[in-house]
Amino acid sequence: MTIEHPTAQQCHSCSAHLEHRLYCGSCEKIQQLGKGDDYFTIFEHPRQFKLDEAVVEQAFETLIMALHPDFYATAEPTEQALSLEHTALLHEAKNALFNPYLRGRYLLSLLVPELGASTSQPPQDFLIQTFEWQETLEQAQTSGGDLSGVEQVVSGEQQTVEDSLETQFQQLETYADQEELVEAIGANLGKLKFLLKLQERINDIKKNR
Amino acid sequence: MKELILGIDLGTTNSMAAWVSDHGAEVVENQENTTQTPSVVSLISPEQRLVGKSALAARTQHPQQTFFSFKRFMGRGIADINEDLSKLPFTVKSGDRDNLLLVAGDETYSPEEMSSFVLKEIKAQAEVVLGQPVKKVVITVPAHFDDPQRQATRDAAQLAGLEAVRIINEPTAAAIAYGLEDKAQGLVLVYDFGGGTFDVSILELKDKLFKVVATHGDTLLGGDDMDYMVVQSLARTLGLVGSLDPQTKQGLKKVAEQIKMGLTASLETTVTVELPAVGVNQEVRFKRSEFDQAIRPLVQRSLEHVQQALREADLSVQDIKEVVLVGGSTRVPLVRQMVSEKFDRPLHLNINPDQVVALGAATQGHLLSGGRRDFLLMDVVPLSLGLETLGGTFSKLVIKNASIPARAKEVFSTSADNQTGIDLNIYQGEREFVKDCRLLGKFKLSGIPAMPAGLPQVEVSFFVDQNGLLNVSAKELRSEVSAEIELVPAHGLKRSEVSQMIRDSYEQAEEDFGQRNLVEFRAKAEAIEAGLVKVWADAPKYLSTEEIETIQKHRLVLAEISQGQDPMALKAAIDTMGDLTREFADSIMGDAAKGVLGS
Numbered sequence: 001m002t003i004e005h006p007t008a009q010q011c012h013s014c015s016a017h018l019e020h021r022l023y024c025g026s027c028e029k030i031q032q033l034g035k036g037d038d039y040f041t042i043f044e045h046p047r048q049f050k051l052d053e054a055v056v057e058q059a060f061e062t063l064i065m066a067l068h069p070d071f072y073a074t075a076e077p078t079e080q081a082l083s084l085e086h087t088a089l090l091h092e093a094k095n096a097l098f099n100p101y102l103r104g105r106y107l108l109s110l111l112v113p114e115l116g117a118s119t120s121q122p123p124q125d126f127l128i129q130t131f132e133w134q135e136t137l138e139q140a141q142t143s144g145g146d147l148s149g150v151e152q153v154v155s156g157e158q159q160t161v162e163d164s165l166e167t168q169f170q171q172l173e174t175y176a177d178q179e180e181l182v183e184a185i186g187a188n189l190g191k192l193k194f195l196l197k198l199q200e201r202i203n204d205i206k207k208n209r
Numbered sequence: 210m211k212e213l214i215l216g217i218d219l220g221t222t223n224s225m226a227a228w229v230s231d232h233g234a235e236v237v238e239n240q241e242n243t244t245q246t247p248s249v250v251s252l253i254s255p256e257q258r259l260v261g262k263s264a265l266a267a268r269t270q271h272p273q274q275t276f277f278s279f280k281r282f283m284g285r286g287i288a289d290i291n292e293d294l295s296k297l298p299f300t301v302k303s304g305d306r307d308n309l310l311l312v313a314g315d316e317t318y319s320p321e322e323m324s325s326f327v328l329k330e331i332k333a334q335a336e337v338v339l340g341q342p343v344k345k346v347v348i349t350v351p352a353h354f355d356d357p358q359r360q361a362t363r364d365a366a367q368l369a370g371l372e373a374v375r376i377i378n379e380p381t382a383a384a385i386a387y388g389l390e391d392k393a394q395g396l397v398l399v400y401d402f403g404g405g406t407f408d409v410s411i412l413e414l415k416d417k418l419f420k421v422v423a424t425h426g427d428t429l430l431g432g433d434d435m436d437y438m439v440v441q442s443l444a445r446t447l448g449l450v451g452s453l454d455p456q457t458k459q460g461l462k463k464v465a466e467q468i469k470m471g472l473t474a475s476l477e478t479t480v481t482v483e484l485p486a487v488g489v490n491q492e493v494r495f496k497r498s499e500f501d502q503a504i505r506p507l508v509q510r511s512l513e514h515v516q517q518a519l520r521e522a523d524l525s526v527q528d529i530k531e532v533v534l535v536g537g538s539t540r541v542p543l544v545r546q547m548v549s550e551k552f553d554r555p556l557h558l559n560i561n562p563d564q565v566v567a568l569g570a571a572t573q574g575h576l577l578s579g580g581r582r583d584f585l586l587m588d589v590v591p592l593s594l595g596l597e598t599l600g601g602t603f604s605k606l607v608i609k610n611a612s613i614p615a616r617a618k619e620v621f622s623t624s625a626d627n628q629t630g631i632d633l634n635i636y637q638g639e640r641e642f643v644k645d646c647r648l649l650g651k652f653k654l655s656g657i658p659a660m661p662a663g664l665p666q667v668e669v670s671f672f673v674d675q676n677g678l679l680n681v682s683a684k685e686l687r688s689e690v691s692a693e694i695e696l697v698p699a700h701g702l703k704r705s706e707v708s709q710m711i712r713d714s715y716e717q718a719e720e721d722f723g724q725r726n727l728v729e730f731r732a733k734a735e736a737i738e739a740g741l742v743k744v745w746a747d748a749p750k751y752l753s754t755e756e757i758e759t760i761q762k763h764r765l766v767l768a769e770i771s772q773g774q775d776p777m778a779l780k781a782a783i784d785t786m787g788d789l790t791r792e793f794a795d796s797i798m799g800d801a802a803k804g805v806l807g808s
Binding site: 061064065068069070071073074084087088089091092095203207 | 212374375416417418520523573576577578579582585586587611612613614615616617672674675
């Protein structure tokens with residue numbers, strides 16, 4: 001299945017060709033969101049798990065300089081409201097894309113909309129595997145043991161999961177109707193969420209030393 | 210013409226306004242008048258109100274009616290103030306909600322009203338200096354101000370007849386001024402030690418984008434606390450024990466300020482201490498070393514906040530390219546020394562620490578009015594926002610240091626069968642349990658159809674707007690029952706109270722009002738004249754000689770009345786001019802020109 005992307009290409013106000021989805025470079029009118037606009041497309045980034053941070057960062061800066069409410073303080077109320085909404089969306093979208101778990105969950109919901117906002121749980125055997133790491137963290141927190149070992153393991157595991165998700169999402173993009181694959185992605189996302197939490201805890205412990 | 214939007218630094222000890230003239234951002238003042246105003250209000254009687262310098266001068270004569278540092282009480286309740294209120298010379302009491310009131314004789318005033326008196330004074334001074342009405346302002350607040358404190362600041366502006374088009378953070382305002390002035394790039398730390406509050410903000414300056422990456426602070430740490438340390442030390446030296454009378458408290462505070470200033474440039478200072486109520490009249494010598502010893506714990510506390518901000522931004526002192534000092538308390542040598550040691554480098558001292566906040570606010574105002582668009586400030590939520598969930602835990606929706614405007618959604622459910630309402634308690638803070646956070650308000654989403662527990666899906670949406678103020682809405686997704694939340698504020702003023710106060714103040718201050726009208730009408734008369742000049746050459750095409758003569762005469766009359774002091778006469782003359790020129794305007798220029806001719 002290929003992804004349809006019926007985005008409006010013309011400005012609703014002056015009909016100029018749109019270079020960016022959210023505003024018109026020609027008459028400077030802010031555009032309404034339409035079908036096909038999502039966290040990826042507003043930044044002109046392909047809908048895929050592998051993220052090109054520079055592309056998003058660059059698009060974000062261009063868009064925020066064009067859309068921020070500070071530049072619309074004297075505009076009509078509708079423009080003001082759109083500016084506020086869109087800027088909040090830019091922040092929300094960028095936050096989600098830069099977090100691999102949220103990015104994966106969002107992409108999955110785009111590719112398999114009927115799944116809804118279900119949260120994924122990590123598989124049982126994975127959880128058992130993490131007990132050891134958690135114990136090490138526990139010790140490090142109370143008695144100040146070395147963290148570098150467990151940190152390396154966690155970030156290594158995270159990389160593995162992300163690589164695996166990248167491949168799985170590529171497969172899913174070609175054929176969305178694969179129940180097992182969707183389940184496997186869900187499991188990986190569950191792992192990823194868990195690993196990010198562990199990483200956060202490691203950082204907290206390090207900061208509070 | 211671009212609309213005028215003033216920048217106002219509403220400080221704990223001093224306030225001032227700035228604007229952007231053809232020469233750039235500058236404080237609003239001339240030889241005779243200034244907007245630089247001590248944030249002090251003396252309410253000698255309900256009819257006699259002194260603001261600023263004159264209030265400061267009245268403090269020892271009217272110790273119980275002269276109020277200062279009321280900014281620290283804005284949007285706060287008695288439980289939020291972990292300081293001993295009895296050390297103040299005036300009375301502060303708890304209101305019937307979780308708010309604080311200042312007592313002047315038989316009357317009580319909210320901190321918002323006190324601040325509005327200061328704002329009114331600034332507005333009046335600015336109108337005299339600039340010769341035009343002031344309606345819109347950007348007001349700065351400490352970065353660490355929470356939602357009720359920001360709301361209280363807006364209310365104060367409204368009470369003063371001003372629209373706060375934007376509330377911005379003091380350190381960020383300073384960063385705007387600094388960043389544009391020095392064309393600085395990279396990571397900048399703003400250390401803002403003011404009269405009543407301490408803030409630290411870390412910003413990333415990258416091309417035109419000024420992005421706040423972390424902010425931390427203490428709304429109860431400032432120069433006031435330094436003064437109090439000196440007061441305590443003085444009281445010991447003078448053998449004053451037990452509770453002191455209001456006059457002595459004001460007197461000691463005044464001496465402490467003198468000592469602090471005297472020690473900025475020298476290692477020792479001598480002040481005359483006159484406290485008639487306790488029979489003290491003597492010279493006191495105070496050494497810099499004594500002062501430093503007294504205030505060291507306060508500076509230390511500020512540096513702990515700096516460390517915390519660095520931690521939150523995942524940065525070390527080496528990553529910071531420049532340290533910018535803001536606020537009057539950074540004139541204290543020990544502060545400079547300790548900050549410089551912490552960062553192991555000289556500090557950025559090119560800017561005036563007292564003015565930079567107002568100048569930055571004015572620059573932001575200029576941007577908002579469309580005067581420029583060559584920079585953008587991206588500020589953050591200073592404290593996490595969320596809801597109470599099961600067991601009194603705090604579930605955060607918008608996390609601290611998230612860029613604003615920000616939004617977040619989360620779906621909750623019911624815990625009992627056939628539950629038709631759900632209570633949503635909104636909190637702000639960083640702790641795990643709501644009992645350690647600050648309650649912003651409560652509301653109930655009712656009318657949910659009866660369903661088994663856990664089945665309803667209540668989606669709660671938070672939206673933090675460009676002023677850092679929170680809006681909340683909730684919707685049950687299965688039934689589409691929704692509620693827009695009018696937060697009932699747990700602190701500060703209710704919306705209805707603000708409106709009532711505005712009505713009252715209009716009735717009381719008709720004179721102020723007349724003065725304001727005069728300024729507005731003069732501007733209007735000027736605009737009419739300018740409009741006429743533009744089209745006057747075409748007049749013979751549309752008007753008879755008689756009509757031309759009548760209008761010419763009235764132009765002179767209008768110009769003359771504009772110079773006078775009577776707003777009502779000026780209004781009448783403007784209206785007459787409108788009548789005289791209406792047809793002319795209609796016929797030659799159509800609707801668009803009507804505005805110019807004032808009809």
